Amino acid sequence: MPKYVDPEARRRDVVDALFRVVVRDGLQRASLRAVADEAGLNIGSLRHYFASQRELMDFAMQSMLDRLGARLVRRVEEAGDLGRHPGPERLRLAVELLAELLPLDEVRRAEVAVFLDFNTAARTSPEFAGLARRTAVGARELVRRLLGRLEATGTLRPGLDLDTETERLTALLDGLGMTAVLHPDLLGAEACLAVLRGHLGDLAAH
Amino acid sequence: MPKYVDPEARRRDVVDALFRVVVRDGLQRASLRAVADEAGLNIGSLRHYFASQRELMDFAMQSMLDRLGARLVRRVEEAGDLGRHPGPERLRLAVELLAELLPLDEVRRAEVAVFLDFNTAARTSPEFAGLARRTAVGARELVRRLLGRLEATGTLRPGLDLDTETERLTALLDGLGMTAVLHPDLLGAEACLAVLRGHLGDLAAH
DNA sequence: AGGGTTCTATCACAGTCGTGATAAATAGAA
DNA sequence: TTCTATTTATCACGACTGTGATAGAACCCT
Numbered sequence: 001m002p003k004y005v006d007p008e009a010r011r012r013d014v015v016d017a018l019f020r021v022v023v024r025d026g027l028q029r030a031s032l033r034a035v036a037d038e039a040g041l042n043i044g045s046l047r048h049y050f051a052s053q054r055e056l057m058d059f060a061m062q063s064m065l066d067r068l069g070a071r072l073v074r075r076v077e078e079a080g081d082l083g084r085h086p087g088p089e090r091l092r093l094a095v096e097l098l099a100e101l102l103p104l105d106e107v108r109r110a111e112v113a114v115f116l117d118f119n120t121a122a123r124t125s126p127e128f129a130g131l132a133r134r135t136a137v138g139a140r141e142l143v144r145r146l147l148g149r150l151e152a153t154g155t156l157r158p159g160l161d162l163d164t165e166t167e168r169l170t171a172l173l174d175g176l177g178m179t180a181v182l183h184p185d186l187l188g189a190e191a192c193l194a195v196l197r198g199h200l201g202d203l204a205a206h
Numbered sequence: 207m208p209k210y211v212d213p214e215a216r217r218r219d220v221v222d223a224l225f226r227v228v229v230r231d232g233l234q235r236a237s238l239r240a241v242a243d244e245a246g247l248n249i250g251s252l253r254h255y256f257a258s259q260r261e262l263m264d265f266a267m268q269s270m271l272d273r274l275g276a277r278l279v280r281r282v283e284e285a286g287d288l289g290r291h292p293g294p295e296r297l298r299l300a301v302e303l304l305a306e307l308l309p310l311d312e313v314r315r316a317e318v319a320v321f322l323d324f325n326t327a328a329r330t331s332p333e334f335a336g337l338a339r340r341t342a343v344g345a346r347e348l349v350r351r352l353l354g355r356l357e358a359t360g361t362l363r364p365g366l367d368l369d370t371e372t373e374r375l376t377a378l379l380d381g382l383g384m385t386a387v388l389h390p391d392l393l394g395a396e397a398c399l400a401v402l403r404g405h406l407g408d409l410a411a412h
Numbered sequence: 413a414g415g416g417t418t419c420t421a422t423c424a425c426a427g428t429c430g431t432g433a434t435a436a437a438t439a440g441a442a
Numbered sequence: 443t444t445c446t447a448t449t450t451a452t453c454a455c456g457a458c459t460g461t462g463a464t465a466g467a468a469c470c471c472t
Contacts, residue, residue, distance in 0.1 A: 186342055
């Protein structure tokens with residue numbers, strides 16, 4: 001007994017198809033027709049759920065950020081109050097949290113790839129500028145808050161400038177993610193983690 | 207008395223026009239027609255110097271790398287033997303060398319923007335894969351050699367793992383360049399330099 | 413069974429793209 | 443001047459893009 005399609009589920013399916021196309025062929029080749037094919041839909045059907053390309057892209061990018069945001073919130077809740085853990089454990093939790101932003105498995109690799117294509121496109125595509133900016137600000141806020149917590153619990157060595165360290169760690173994450181996605185043979189998942197661990201270890205009080 | 211055009215000069219002009227288009231509108235919109243317009247040429251004329259789009263892109267990217275390579279070589283020659291300088295001076299020279307890779311002025315900002323667009327496109331465009339890989343390897347070699355020199359002159363603190371530090375510094379440079387190009391309001395030129403200086407200072411023997 | 417909404421499918425249009433082919437204009441040497 | 447190579451300019455073709463319009467099928471409710 002067929003029923004009316006759940007529109008939200010359909011939209012999610014389309015977005016998933018869009019992500020697959022972007023990961024495989026790049027944002028440039030993610031045309032409405034290509035996405036429709038990937039989703040197994042007719043283009044007219046797709047356009048029934050997304051009136052325009054702009055609407056699809058906006059919804060897709062927002063979906064990705066929501067998904068990532070939910071994962072981060074879950075991590076933070078799992079960790080609970082940082083002060084309850086011993087020193088080395090605090091660093092480990094910080095690494096695990098930030099590792100959500102690195103392409104360490106296929107899910108995150110797809111996210112970072114889409115994120116990269118989308119962000120570079122946003123440089124010259126005003127329709128993406130707003131979202132791109134918010135994600136950049138959001139990443140900085142996350143990193144800054146984390147470093148602030150570590151500092152407040154005495155996990156970091158004294159004398160660090162929070163602004164500089166925030167930019168440093170954010171840039172490191174961006175760079176690691178970029179290289180791991182573009183050149184996975186040059187920088188594998190474990191190497192990524194090793195660099196991140198090393199960096200936080202460097203920032204820690206010895 | 208008009209003369210025959212210097213073909214190499216023309217090709218350089220076209221490449222410059224291509225870079226302007228890419229910086230302004232993105233690699234995606236750098237079509238043959240757009241580049242010809244930007245260069246003040248008819249598309250038929252442009253195609254007389256570049257038989258295909260592929261040939262233009264290959265030549266353009268190689269030109270950019272040659273230009274950057276020449277700047278780096280000049281820096282290295284100016285610095286001479288690192289051992290001749292006192293310790294703090296060595297760090298300053300290292301910062302200046304690596305700063306050639308950061309978008310600190312309009313020339314370098316254009317380079318990094320083109321580099322970013324080109325590299326992300328290379329992820330899903332096999333025709334660019336070779337060049338993208340060589341640049342990634344080249345950057346790592348440069349960073350690694352520099353760190354090796356600093357270590358050999360006793361400028362770095364002991365116990366550092368060269369492989370990890372190479373990836374860390376390379377990722378930092380990539381991330382700084384990316385953010386400075388995509389979000390110049392979040393990360394200005396001086397902030398970029400401050401982070402780089404801070405990082406090398408952290409690596410230095412105190 | 414009828415009626416109205418939701419969904420799927422198809423056509424057409426104007427725009428862009430890279431490229432092949434070809435012609436016209438120009439420059440320099442004979 | 444005449445001849446040849448270089449340079450500039452146009453046209454056409456097939457392929458692709460997003461989108462408007464429209465029609466038909468599938469579905470749920472009365």
